Every structure is written in C-alpha cells, then in structure tokens.
Amino acid sequence: MQKHEYPRVKETVYSETLDNGLQVYVLPKEGFKKTFATFSTHYGSVDNCFAVGSEPPVRVPDGIAHFLEHKMFEEPEGDIFATFASNGASANAYTSFDRTVYLFSATDRIRENVTTLLNFVQNPYFTDENVNKEKGIIGQEIKMYADQPDWRVYFGLIEAMYHKHPVHIDIAGTVESISQITKETLYHCYRTFYHPQNMILFIVGGVNPEEMIELVRENQAGKTFEPQGEIQRLFEQEPEHVKEKVKTIHLPVSIPKCLFGIKEKDVGFSGQELLKRELTTKLLFDLLFSPSSRLYQALYDEKLITDSFGAEYNCSEQYSFSVIGGDTRDPDALVNRVREVIEEWKSSGIPEELFERTRRKKIGGFFRLLNSPEAIAGEFTKHRFRGTQLFDVLDMYEQITLQEAETRLKEHFDWEQLSVCVVKSE
Amino acid sequence: MQTTHFQRDAVNGIRLHVFPTDRFKTTAISVFIGTLLQEQTVTPVALTPFVLRRGNATYPTTKQFREALDDLYGAGFGFDIYKRGDYQIVNFRMDVIQNEFASGEKLLQQGIEFLGETVTKPALEGGTFVKQYVEAEKHTVQKKLESIINDKGRYAAERCIEEMCKDEPYRLHPLGRTEDLEAVTPESLFASYQTWLSDSPMDIYVVGNTTLEEVKELVQRAFAANRQASGAEYRHSRQKKNVENVNRVIERMDVGQGKLNMGLRTSTTYADPSYAAALVYNGILGSFPHSKLFINVRERESLAYYAASRLDGHKGIITIQSGIEIDNYEKAVDIIEKQLESIRKGEISDLEMSQTKAMISNHLREINDSAYEMIGFDFNTVLSGKERTAEVLLQEVHEVDVSDIVQFAQTVQLDTIYFLRDRREG
Numbered sequence: 001m002q003k004h005e006y007p008r009v010k011e012t013v014y015s016e017t018l019d020n021g022l023q024v025y026v027l028p029k030e031g032f033k034k035t036f037a038t039f040s041t042h043y044g045s046v047d048n049c050f051a052v053g054s055e056p057p058v059r060v061p062d063g064i065a066h067f068l069e070h071k072m073f074e075e076p077e078g079d080i081f082a083t084f085a086s087n088g089a090s091a092n093a094y095t096s097f098d099r100t101v102y103l104f105s106a107t108d109r110i111r112e113n114v115t116t117l118l119n120f121v122q123n124p125y126f127t128d129e130n131v132n133k134e135k136g137i138i139g140q141e142i143k144m145y146a147d148q149p150d151w152r153v154y155f156g157l158i159e160a161m162y163h164k165h166p167v168h169i170d171i172a173g174t175v176e177s178i179s180q181i182t183k184e185t186l187y188h189c190y191r192t193f194y195h196p197q198n199m200i201l202f203i204v205g206g207v208n209p210e211e212m213i214e215l216v217r218e219n220q221a222g223k224t225f226e227p228q229g230e231i232q233r234l235f236e237q238e239p240e241h242v243k244e245k246v247k248t249i250h251l252p253v254s255i256p257k258c259l260f261g262i263k264e265k266d267v268g269f270s271g272q273e274l275l276k277r278e279l280t281t282k283l284l285f286d287l288l289f290s291p292s293s294r295l296y297q298a299l300y301d302e303k304l305i306t307d308s309f310g311a312e313y314n315c316s317e318q319y320s321f322s323v324i325g326g327d328t329r330d331p332d333a334l335v336n337r338v339r340e341v342i343e344e345w346k347s348s349g350i351p352e353e354l355f356e357r358t359r360r361k362k363i364g365g366f367f368r369l370l371n372s373p374e375a376i377a378g379e380f381t382k383h384r385f386r387g388t389q390l391f392d393v394l395d396m397y398e399q400i401t402l403q404e405a406e407t408r409l410k411e412h413f414d415w416e417q418l419s420v421c422v423v424k425s426e
Numbered sequence: 427m428q429t430t431h432f433q434r435d436a437v438n439g440i441r442l443h444v445f446p447t448d449r450f451k452t453t454a455i456s457v458f459i460g461t462l463l464q465e466q467t468v469t470p471v472a473l474t475p476f477v478l479r480r481g482n483a484t485y486p487t488t489k490q491f492r493e494a495l496d497d498l499y500g501a502g503f504g505f506d507i508y509k510r511g512d513y514q515i516v517n518f519r520m521d522v523i524q525n526e527f528a529s530g531e532k533l534l535q536q537g538i539e540f541l542g543e544t545v546t547k548p549a550l551e552g553g554t555f556v557k558q559y560v561e562a563e564k565h566t567v568q569k570k571l572e573s574i575i576n577d578k579g580r581y582a583a584e585r586c587i588e589e590m591c592k593d594e595p596y597r598l599h600p601l602g603r604t605e606d607l608e609a610v611t612p613e614s615l616f617a618s619y620q621t622w623l624s625d626s627p628m629d630i631y632v633v634g635n636t637t638l639e640e641v642k643e644l645v646q647r648a649f650a651a652n653r654q655a656s657g658a659e660y661r662h663s664r665q666k667k668n669v670e671n672v673n674r675v676i677e678r679m680d681v682g683q684g685k686l687n688m689g690l691r692t693s694t695t696y697a698d699p700s701y702a703a704a705l706v707y708n709g710i711l712g713s714f715p716h717s718k719l720f721i722n723v724r725e726r727e728s729l730a731y732y733a734a735s736r737l738d739g740h741k742g743i744i745t746i747q748s749g750i751e752i753d754n755y756e757k758a759v760d761i762i763e764k765q766l767e768s769i770r771k772g773e774i775s776d777l778e779m780s781q782t783k784a785m786i787s788n789h790l791r792e793i794n795d796s797a798y799e800m801i802g803f804d805f806n807t808v809l810s811g812k813e814r815t816a817e818v819l820l821q822e823v824h825e826v827d828v829s830d831i832v833q834f835a836q837t838v839q840l841d842t843i844y845f846l847r848d849r850r851e852g
Contacts, residue, residue: 009451009527030449031447032449032795033791033792033794033795034791034792034795079715079716079725081715082716082781085714085715085716085781085782085784085785086777086780086781086784087784088784088785088787088788089788090714090785090788090789091715105788105792106788107787107788107791107792108787108788108791133728134728135728136728136729137724137728137730137731138731140683140729140730140731140749140750140751141731143682143683143749143751144579144683144731144732144749146682146683147578147681147682147683148577148578149576150576150577251680252575252679252680252681253573253575254569254572254573254574254575254576255569255572255573257576290496291492292489292492292493292495292496294489297488297489300562301558301562303562303565306566306569306570306573307566307570308573327569327573357493357496357497358496360496360497360499360500361496361500362500363499363500364498364499364500364501364522364523364528365500367451367452367499367523367524368451368452368502368521368523370451371450371451371452371796371797372796373795
C-alpha cells in the first residue's frame, strides 16, 4: 500500500495496484458519516471499435457501453439494487464518453457494500430475455432525452463538429442501434473492458484505508481473470474541419437555445501537457465568460443572454472542443457579439489583475470540490484514466502564466473551426 | 451517531443557528427569509433577490459586485426561491473557503459582511432601486417562467400541482406570475422589499470553523444594524382538502414521450407525529429503485425509464412522476393505482420494509456530511415549528410498522392525474 500526502489541501490518498491489475485508491475523510465508492472501467460511448492483442478488430452497436451498464444490475437472484437497499446503500451508475462508473453511498455496512459493488460488476448475467426487456426501458430513456432541448442542442453541436469520431454519437445510442444488441455482443464487450487491468476502485469517506485495501485484496484473490492482451481503441481519421457550420433542430421551446464552439485541430496531447492545456483553457474561459466578465455583463444588458449562459471545455487525447452559449433571443447576434469581444481581447491582451483574480477563483473552486466525496471520486478517476492527477490541479493553477493564457486565447479561437447549433420552435 | 444540535441565539429578531466544525474546506452561510405565499406579493418577492444580486451599496455595479466575490477566492454566492407549505422562501447562500486555505485571509468575516450588505443595503439611485436593474431582472424572471415549458418533465410536474391546487395559494409558482411583472416599478418594488425585509421571519445559518459569538457579532453589524426588528414567526394552516372526484387533465404538445404525473393528498405534514409513517410510505411506494413503482412500472413491465414518487412534507402531498410511451397511458395509470391499493391493504413485505428503512436511515445520516444539507434539514424543523433532529426522526422511522403505514395510507387520496402527450388523436 502506498501513501500519498497532499498537505496543502490536508488530504491523504492510499493506493495499491493488485496482482490482477486492479488499481485501488482510498481517501479517508475524517468526521464523515458517508462512504462513497466508485468502481469504474475505462470504457465509454466512444469505444465502439476495438481489438484486443492480436485478435481482429470488432465494431459494436452504438450505445452498447450504456446498455451494458444497465444490464450489470441484474443478477441471477434478482436486481442488485435490492441487495444494496438491504444494506442501506444508494447505488447508481453512469456512462460517459470514456468511462462507465458504478457507485454507491452508504453510512453503514461498508464492508458488505464494497463487496456487493465488486461482485456484481464482476458477475455479468445476460440472457436473451433480459436483454430484450431492457430495450423497452432504454428506448424510453432515449425518448426522454429526445424531448429535452438542452440535451439536443449539446449533442447537436458535437454532431455538427465531428464527422467520424464517435464522441458525436449519443451515449445511449438510438432505438435502431440498440435493437442490434445481443447477449453475445454484451459478453464480448464485457470481457474486453471489465478486465481488472482496465478498472479503478475509489473509496472516499469515513473509512480505514488499510482495512479497505485488505478487503479488496482478499475479494480479488478469490477470483480468476484470464490474462488479456492490450486493448487497442480504433478510431477512424477525423478530418480537421467541422462537419457542419450551422445545425438547426426544431423542438417546441420558449426561446431559442444556441450553443457554439471551436473544434480544435491540434490534438494528441497527454499527461501533464494535456492537464495544462485543460486548466489554462478553463481559467481563460472563466475570465472571458463567467458572470463577472465584461462580455457577460454586456450581453446580459443587451438581453442577448440569460442566466443559462455558460462555457465549458472538453478535452481528451483525441478530441477537444469548447461549448459556449445558452438561451438567446437571437442566435446570430449572440455568436457575432461573442466573436467581436474575443477579437477585442486578442488585440488588447489580458490585464494582470484580472488574470490573478481568476486564478484565485479557480483555486477556491478546487477547495470547494474537495467538500464533495462524489466530486472527488468522479474527478479523481477521470484524471487517472486520462493519465493525469487530480491533486496536480492546484499546483498547475499556480504555475499557469498570463502569457500562456494569452497564447491559448489566440490559438483556441480559430473561427474557421466554429460550429453553431440552434434549437428553436418551427 | 453524534448529535447535530445547532447552537442558537437571536439578534434583533434575526434567529441565528451556528454549527462549529472543521469538517469542511469551506464555511457555508445561508439566509432564509419567508413570506406567506400570496397572489399580491408572490411576484415582487420573487423579483427582489434578482435585483439584489445586481449590486449593493459598496459595490453598486454588477461587475464590481461579482469581482468582489471573485476576490474572496471565488466565493460561492447564489439564491433560490421556493415554496414550503404556505410560504414562499427566499434563500441566499454563500460559501467561502476556510481562512487557513486562503493564506489566513478573513474570508468568513468578509463573506458575512458582503451577504449582509447585499440583503439589507442594496445599490440605490434617488432613494430607490436602480431602474436599469429592475427592468433587466423583470425580463430575466419572465424568461425563466416562460422557459419552464422547455423541460417537459418539470413542466408536467408543475402543471400537475397547478391543477391540483387551483383553489389554493400553493398553485402559485415561486417565481411569480408573468402577467404581474410589467406593472412593477423601481418604487413599487422597493416599497415591497422594505416590508418584506422588516416583516418576514429571518434565519441565518453558519456551518464551519467559527463560533456562535463570532457569528453573532458579525450578523449584528452586517444584518441587524440595517433592519427593523420584527417578531415574525412561521404559522401554518393545517387543513386537508377532501377529494370528491379525481381530476383528470390531458394536455397536448409536440412531444415524443408522454409524461404522467399524479398528485395525492394526505393529512400529514412535517410537524405531525405520523410524518415518519408518511416518509416510509413514500419510500415503499416510489422513492427508491426497490420501491413498488420502480419495480412494477419499470422492471416488470418495461413501461418507463423513470417512475418515482416525492413527498412534500410541508404541504402534505405526494406526487408521482413517470415518462411513458403515450399509448401506454391507461396501462400505466392502472399499474400505479394498483400499487396505491396494495399499500392500502398492507401488502408490504418485511424485505420492503427493512430496505426502505435502511435507505431512509442512510439518507438521514448522510445529511451530516454536507453543510447545506444540514442547514436545509434544520430549517425544515424551524419552519414547521417542530424541533426534531435527524437522530430523533431516524428513531421514529425505525419504529414505524405496517399498521402505521396502512393507517396513513387510508388518508391518502388520489386528487389529480395529469398527462402530457402528443397531438395525435386518441
């Protein structure tokens, strides 16, 4: 067991990589009643084409990672929610672009609950019947999202940006794509991506780290996993340019929703370099777009934006893009005004004082995140799968220079790479 | 389990509730101001915090105001307006990182000063609210009210309440009425604000590394000095409306998924001895994945992705919400009514009972891990006039048996069935 201390934030993380490859992390939180645990696989909606070792590549139906997540909760003896409920734990799961996360939170019977979490995720049980039944439930989930304008405009934007990369595919797939899922394809994906080598267990809360790691070690020692070759995730070459400059979706809404963003051409960064790009961009976006920014106040006074306005930056080794916008009475005017203001910033540069104030704000935000076991677990795992470290964030925010932020400003906002998505009533 | 008694005091009619702890990285401050939900005042009261967030006496422009927050290491500042029983509650929240993480800066002191000034000493021009702020925020509130329809699940839930309580103040939306916004002037709003500030009960909570004495002194300076003392307290009418006929409402819109919502009346509110039974009833019916609604509507019949119930302990109503295939309306209503009937007949297994109690207990214990959850729970007790710690409620839940639930179930009456569907004939 290794111990990593982070004195500046008064946190300590204990970790161990088990013989079967599973990485276990424990972050004890003194005084907390709750324990929150996540068991995550580095497998998400983008992993729809892959090969293991020397096996031939496989293309699987869109939405299968999410379908698998739903189906894992079923065990021969019934629904696993019931087992968690008997031990007073709330369980859940989610699937994102690059990972699937199973989790519980509980204040009691932590050993039993950790054991349940490990066992159910490591025990797939798929039958033709239970796979077909799930299609009805997920079909309703897809329909629910189809009626949600916020979801549609978000995915609409990613669809407008990307031609090939599966990041543009809805995480749940489509009613059509999930109809092709069978228990055999599920088992195939399961065996590939739920190997302990591809997974991380993270436990945070009022626990004893030694006891937890010992529990997991014993649990895993009782199971056998065939050694597995390396997973290769296969992606078609993504063209640099955006697929569509403007995409319009019709849905009944009180006011149009407009999201726009830049698809970055320069990708392939990893580790510290990726983290630095991410945090520099986030700091920059806060400075440009947060409610205290010049741009926000001006557009709010012009009634071009509402409280829903915001900006985010998503990046991985293979894709990176910004998402900016919200509800607006006039999507064209909004995009034009934002472009104008950003061009002004590009020529005027960023004042030192504003930069430093924003830096402090991001540092404050990092401390706030550490209040939430859910956020710690989610962020920690996200960073690990990407090859970065959550607890490097604080130091990194302190290292970023004004010049780096200005460089990022000029480099990111390449308007040739702009896509716009609008949801409006007909 | 440790007790979570807040230390209490009052200063100039403002009630103080302080919980000293170093469990969190931030200190949370929360201010509650409640006023009776009434047609004449609901809109100006809702508009008030929107105008207050535009600036205070020291930071009269919005940009200065928000930069001041950023300077406090990005202090979190926000507000919410909601209904609790007969009351419209405005809740301001602020959190600042603990002084020790901010190189010893006195962030808590500055935070309380900032919040106190924001609530009691707004930015003024010519002795009244700034016209530009009032006009802009009228627009914002109007857009917010209009946008409710964009989220179909939320829209259906609110329409169900509106239909169910059409003869009671509870039908009113906490953000007010669009038709009343136009007539609001800076003068009328300022007069309403002054009455609201002096005549409404005010509660201030602080959870973090501080003491009651310190908070009292800070509140005295930041809040009490600028506010008339008042002895206002929360009072509740406790009448349950008797249901004669089930009110069925069908509304049509361009949607793909149907939203089925039901409203039920009970004769129990938060302060009643039977509240614990109501909580367990709701748990067995629909608040967990092992509950009857989830199992029967989703798992057995694959009719829905979500099917759940919620208890509003201040109003004494239970609402059910589900998203279904439109043609399954009758079938879903029938299955849900069967679940209500089955609880009424006492068809509750030992397992359902123990799982539900374990889940509720877990939730009650988890409250202590979040400052805002602790505050929210305690404020419920203040609001209802029934002081009951989470520990006491936990014990009461533990003692509930099937006969208590059956007895409670006899008072539950289905009042309204609301269905949002597409425009097809049928």
